[in-house]
Each structure stands twice: as C-alpha cells, then as structure tokens.
Amino acid sequence: MLSGCPTWPKEFADRYRAAGCWQGETFGEMLRKRAAAYGDRIAIVSGDRRISYAELDARADRLAAGFQKLGIKPMDRVVVQLPNIPEFFEVIFALFRLGALPVFALPLHRKSEITYLCEFTEAVAYVIPDVEAGFDYRELAAHVKESVPTLRHVIVAGDPGQFDALDEMRTDSVSLPEGPSASDVAFLQLSGGSTGLPKLIPRTHDDYIYSLRVSAEICQLDESSVYLAVLPVAHNFPLSSPGVLGTLYAGGRVVLARSGSPDEAFPLIAREQVTITAVVPPLALVWLDAAASRRHDLSSLQVLQVGGAKFAAEAARMVKPTMGCTLQQVFGMAEGLVNYTRLDDPEEIIVNTQGRPMSPYDEIRLVDDNDREVEPGQVGHLLTRGPYTIRGYYKAEEHNAKTFTADGFYRTGDLARLTPTGHLVVEGRAKDQINRGGDKVAAEEVENHLLAHPGVHDAAVVAMPDDYLGERTCAFVIPHHPAPTAAELKAFLRERGLAAYKIPDRVEFVDSFPMTAVGKISKKMLRERIAQQLQSRTHQHKQGRS
Template identity: 45%
Template sequence: MNTGLPADQGNDLTRGFVPFPTDRAEVYRRAGYWTGRPLDSILTEAAATWPDKPAVIDSAQTYTFRELDAAADRVAAGLAALGIRPGDRVLLQLPNSCQFAIALFGLLRAAAVPVMCLPGHRTAELGHFAEVSGAVALIVPDEAGGFDYRDMAGRLAAEHPSLQHVIVDGENGPFVAWSSIRDFDGPAVERAAVDPGLPALLLVSGGTTGLPKLIARTHDDYVYNAVASAQACEMTAEDAYLVALPAGHNFPLACPGMLGSMTVGAPTVFTADPSPENAFALIDKFRITVTGLVNALAKLWAQACEWEPVLPTSLRFVQVGGSRMSPEEARFILERLTPGMSQIFGMAEGMLNFTRPGDPEDVVVHTQGRPMSPHDEMRVVDESGDGVPPGEEGELLVRGPYTLNGYYRDDDANARSFSPDGFYRTGDRVRIFADGPRAGYVEVVGRIKDVIHRGGETVSATDLEDHLHTHPAIYAAAAVALPDEYLGEKICAAVVFRGKPITLAELNAFLDERGASKHARPDVLMPVRSLPTTAVGKVDKKQLVAQLTS
C-alpha cells in the first residue's frame, strides 16, 4: 500500500489526511451543521445539563454524566503523564462497557485520536492500523470472549516499535494497568485546543476484501453526525439506547448510538451478549426504547419473541442495517419485534439514510431510507460514470457534510474511490425513487462487485439471496461464485437451514416457481452451520469462499 508518507513524517496527524474543500466547508458552517465544537463537548454539555442523570450503564456499574465527565478528565491527565500528546493516535479495543466510554472520552479530552478497533480484529488488522496511523499506544482488555488480548498486544508491540505503550484493563502482567490511568490522582491537565476540521477519531472500513481502511472523521462532521442522527430518530431525554453491536463501530457509536443519545440526555446501556435472552432482560430492566441491529440479529430477536418469557415491550424504534433486507424479512421484524422498525443504509465513510418514525409501512418495507442531511448529495451513475435517468439503477456516489473526502494515508484507495469532483464511490448499486410516496428514498439493489459471472451471464448475488430467503426451510443464505472450468464461475448457495435440509433439485424447483431467471439457479448447494461475518456483522464472502474451497 502506498501511504504517500516519508518515513519521518508519520507522526504528523495532518499527513495523509484529506480535509473538506474550503468552499464546501463554508457552506456547512453557514447552514449551521458545523459548530466548531470538539467531539468531547458532547459529554461536557451533557454533564452541565443533566449532571446526575445516568450516562452509561453496564452489568457492573453506572456513571452519571457528571461522573463520566470527571473520569474522562482523570484519564486525560493519566495519559498525559504517560507521555500521550495531543494528536497522537491510540488503538482502542475495549469490549462493550462503561470502560469503553471512559477511555474514548479520556482520549478525546487529551486531544489524542482514538483508532476505533473492533473486538474481532486480530494481529493482522491491528498491525495494519498501527502501521498506517503511526499509533503510539494500544488499549485492550486482558481477556474477552475466550481470547487473551495481552498475548496479541505483546506481539504487536514487538513488531511495531511505534507502539510505545500497551494499556490493559484487568490483569495487566508486564503492561500498564488501565486502572492506573482511569484512577489517576495527579494534577489535572489543561484541555488542549483542537482544530474542529482535523480528525477527532479514525473509524475502520467494513469491507469484505483486503485489510480495512482508516476513515478520518473530523470533530465538525462527527458532532453533526451524532446530533442529526438523534434528531432523525426523534430521540429525547426519555429514551434509553442499548449498544448490542460492537461499540467502536460507527452504527452504535454515533448513528445515533452512544454519542447521539448523549446529545439529548438519554442513557446508554452496554452489553457484550446480544442474545435474545440477555438483551430482552436488559431491555425490560432499563426500559430500553432504541437500539441498532444488523439484519441477522434483528431476525433472531423477532423469532425469539415466540419463546422468550420476557419480551422487549419498551422498544419503540429499532434500526436495522448492515445488509439489504427483503420485504418479507422487514415485515417479519415489524410484526414480531417492533412496529417502530427503521431501515438504515449507511457507512462508516459517512453517508446515512434512514426510514423515519411515522413513515408509511410501504416505505419502511421497500426502501432503505432517505438521506439524513439536506446537504447530502447523491448521484446514481452507470458503468461509464454517466448519470442514469431518475428511478433507474446504478452505482451510488455521495458527498456531504459528514462524508469523508479521502481515506487516511491511502493514496491508492483514494484514486479508486473518489470522483474528480470529490464524490465518494460507495460501490452500492441503488435506485432512488423519483415519484410517489417513496420519492427521494433509496432502494439498495446490491453491490456493484457482488455479482457472479456464469457462462457469459451476470447474476446478482443479492437478487438470488432475496429469493432464497423466502423459502420456509432457509434461515440464512449467501450466494457466492466458485471457480468452474467450463462456466468461468458457478453459482454456490451456502445455506443455513432451519431443520432438515432440502436438495438442490428441490431448491431450484422452488426458484422456478418463484419465477427466478434460469441462469440464476444455483449449481451447488452447500449446507453450513453458520455464515462467517466481518467484525461489523456483514457476511464475509471472502472467508466463506475460502471455507467452501478448502
């Protein structure tokens, strides 16, 4: 990978960062989207407005906004005493808990830049993040989910000399104890001024090929992201948000997630166990009203409403995203889990689309929402880059007040991913409805590259998966290409069955009844126990193909 950085310039935060163009930045300021606030001001203002209200809650403890604000100050002082300077990048990989929130705001309060690693990331990904970002420290748990993060941290520190500090929450061994930073009792540090146009944190991309890329989100754009998301979900101080997905991911962090909830004074409850039994108990105990789920988890929760003794009756609004739902799946969730379901189509790179509270069921079931901001710009283009007529399919290109202008320190990816006038190429195939009640709403048709080239025909994997998911014997399915000597690629349906598997002949007879194209029929049917997923909950087709061909 070409970072475009001389070796002696890797420690400068601005190197390899692509800022917003001056003219567009001024438009966003005049519109009131950008307010010049540092990201940690979300907590500062919440502590001033709702000091004694619970801010974050987990199975072990609760912090009020005042207590969380004070804890962030102590962490900032402890980090400064350790040698962390403003602008330093720090890999943050803590599980869903109050400690995650304390660490995040402590880093922001120290004017350091958290790199938002996910619990499933391992040595390859973290080493990549350390190399690209020039991170000087790593914060991890001692153990979580049966995995010893200390062993990994030791290998990373040995392989990446820039990682000068390893901070461990729990039994720390030879590393710095997180408790010594969290409970630091030395002198406070003066808050460093930050440029709101520079990165506040680095998110990671959720692609299924190659190593994840780093996404620089500025103070200006990410504050707006959190505030506007909470407004789109009509959140108030009477709500309570459950973080059931990995907290470092953009979705449960700021769409609206923890940060959006804080802007209205709503508490955030963390869980590392999103099983229906555990989650429903938390929802009942804390009267959770809003949460965000990937599609597979939402479907599991909806099914579990048939047998769980405690039901999530307080939920008023559940965002569901991560991959496209069929209308049948959307109706199932609406009927079984909550009538307040919202489809969300977004990305850590920025652009967010929501269906809103009060949208007609037809819109909620058949679309993936409309843009969050009036200044979100969307183009739908064909393979030549030319715009398609309204209502027709093509690749979605976007830019706006919270969409990145370039990946962090990745010139090669930026050359591929952006148009000459700064539109981000999402790689998603969509149509934007031109008229009727769905006008302005987006339907995600599939991925530009999520196709199978079989015998000269191009087959949409997403379209085939929509058909497969309607079969009553199928719980989950993914369509992938396998190499074939004669066809070039053959179609493989990897299927998780609800009970007794059906045969390939039975499946194709069903597809025939559905009216599916003949060239889209699977050549191979592979029953699997589960579908592998990426760290953010999407089906990992690269890993699936590797499993099927090994």
C-alpha cells in the same frame, strides 16, 4: 490537521458552517456540556454499574491526565479494541480531550488486522480488555508489540499481566493541552472496503457531531431515551446512527450488552425500559423468533433499527406485529452518508426501502459504468458527498483517486435505485466484497492469505446466498498436489490471525476458473455456480423428505 487526511475544500467548509451544520464543537466540549446540564443523570449502564454524566466527565479528565503523563500527545494514534464496557467511553473521551486519535478496532480483529492497524497508523499505544469471550487479548498484544516499533504502551482494562493497567492510569487532573479544534480529525475508523488492505476513515469533530445531532433528531431522542447497545460499539452503526454517541448527545441513557442474544437483551429491555436499539438482519430474525415464543415485557421498546445489510421485506413486515414497535431501516457507511426511514413513514416505505438521506445537504448521484446519470427509477452506482461524508481516506492517495470523483463525490460501491419519494432501494454491491450478516469481508484480503499456503495455486473468494446471514463466503481453490483439505486451509487462516468471520464458510476445489472475455476470473460465474449447487442440494433434500 493530521497529515495524509484529505479534507473539504474551503468553499464547502464555509458553506457547511454557514448552514449551521458544523458548529465548532469538539467531543471533549460535548461531554463537558452534557455533564453540566445533566450532572447526576445516568449516562451509562453496564450490569450493576451506573455512571452519571458528571462521573463520566470526571473520569475522562483523570484518564486524560494519566495518558498525558504516559507521554501520549495530540495527534498520537491509539488503537482501541474494547468490548461494550464503560471503559470504552472513558478511553475515547480522554483521548478526545488530549487531541490524541482513537483508531477503532473491533473485538473480532486478530493479529493480521491489529498488526496492520498499528503499523499503518504508527500507533503509540494499544488499549485492550484482558480476556473477553474466552480470548486473551494480552497474548495478541504481546505478538503485535514485538512487530511494531512505534507501539510503546499496551493498556489493559482488567488484569494487565505484563502490561499497564487502565485502572492505574487515572491521576488527578493536571494542566491538559488546550485541546483540538473542531475541524481537526477526531478519530480513525476502519472501512469495510473490498480491497485487501483495510482503509482508514478520518472523521472530524465537526462532521461527526453533525451526524449525531441530525440522527438524534430523526430518531426523536431526548433525555428520556434509553438506547441498548448490543452490537460492538466501535462499529459506525451503533456508535453514531444515532448509537451510543447520539444518545449521549441527546442526554439519554446508554445500556451496554455484551451480546445480542435474546437471553441477555430481552431482560435488559424490560429492566432498563429500553426505548431504542439497533441490530443487523440475522440478529433481527433471531429476535423475531424469540419474541414470538417468550414472555419478556418488551413494551417500552419504541424503535427497532435494522441496518448493516439489506433486510428482507418479508421479515421487515413481521417487526411491528411481533415486537410491538416501529421498524427503522438504516443504510449507511462509515465514510459518511446515512439514510433512515422516518418513524412516521408509511409501512410500505419502511418495509420496502432503505430510507432517505438524513441531511438536506447530502448529495446523491446514481450513475452507469461511464459515470452518466441513469434514468429515474433505474439501478445505478451510488455516489455521494455532503457535510459528513469524507473527501478521502487516510494516507491512500492512489486509492482516493479511484474512489472519489474530481468534484468530491464518494463512490460507495453500492448499486441502488431511487423511488419517486426520494427513498433508496439497495440492490447489491459493485465492489468485490461479501456482506456476511453485516460483517464486511474483502475477498482480496482472504485470497492473499490463502495464496500464502504452499498447497494453493490460486484462489477466488465469492459470496454465496444464505437465508440467515444474507451472504456467506465460498473460496474456490485451485490446489497444488497433493491438495490440502478444507479443514487444513481454515486452520491455516486461523493461525495467520485472520478474524473468524473472514474464514471461508465453504471451500470448493476446482481445476480451473471460468474467465471473462478479457482474461479475468469471472467471479460472476463462480457466484452463479455455487448458488446453483446450493439450490440443487436444497431441492434434492426436499425431494428426499417427500
């Protein structure tokens, strides 16, 4: 087991194995079995490329041999930052075969996040595309490699520039190591947490494959299923709920899209006869508008999953009449717990709730600020534990003591209530985090970057309501004099390598912050202030038009 990774106590591990949750299968074995069972059936479609299960399995073997020749060993960490391309699957399954650990970065991450990930995990390699969406990842890699002494290799899918070419890594299969145990950590995922430094989530082969199996069953996937991936596949939602890995588990077909634009997605749905796909609420609204006015044949689509943030009931009601398919609400977290509305749930449950836990072994508690259980139907802090919910973050002993109870329940940071039918209704976040259309922005991280500017005395970042994204970010700044402009602050954050979605949408300059009775900044009052300003301006705008 990787050092620094808390795990399940033996009594729980024994219970989950006895119940058949953990079946002792690794990801390398999973792909090998699917290749044997499905052979020439298409596993992945990307543009004109069509890759069979047998071909994917063989390419993973050859790449694993190449990685081994490069010196990558079991338990070595490798940061993987690839878009929705077939190489993503080759790379992660090659690393799974070796017992090396992918560390999943997102395409939008930049110098700040990538340098931290490589340093914190002591990564030995970093896998990137050459240029994607106009951004040259090789320039980013050059900066990161200078800063991180453990980072020996940068491997590029495409034109390698000064680095190693992924296409030249593949070599004839040599004697690979025996491979990991199913109880070993398979990979590290990035948490969307609310603290300044991202936390890493250790997922084992056993627990994650269990989540794939149950997700595939609930979503009724089989060999005929065709999953369209429009969200970045390194996100937990499109990776496993059931996502691309759940589709491969079921023997179905994964179709990769580079974006969620209806211009790209709708023709793919028609051409590939897509049966299921997943979007975040802002993208769902774009699709609903587009579907109402376009003539693409979307009749193959059976299920539209919406997750990553709460989906408004009014919009949820529009999915079936507009798209002609079943809406499935998905509420979960990379740390574990996933809730689904079931495909045969009544419309009122699908529209008004975020589903119920997918496993009978998921345990849920809703508690007040003093950890006392709330009355049925009341809003409380959501706590959970189960066979695929982690028992602690990687190398985060102090944080784990706060985030996990003594008996192993994970404090999700969500506020929710439970309906009489056992479905969850999510009411908001207790943690200081902004959910910007499914992208989680940790206020503390952005504040720390703002405070590095010489013209900033203090900063407080809060959520402000937005009809499209649900929430956007507003930075309240107490400036030094002369004060910087909002444009200067945003440019400063970009120069520091902060991902675009974390740069504040709005900057408000103030002389002081409202304070709580105990002398802390009242972010509640700041949120109310900006919400009132926006509401007032909307009202004035409407009056001006009337």
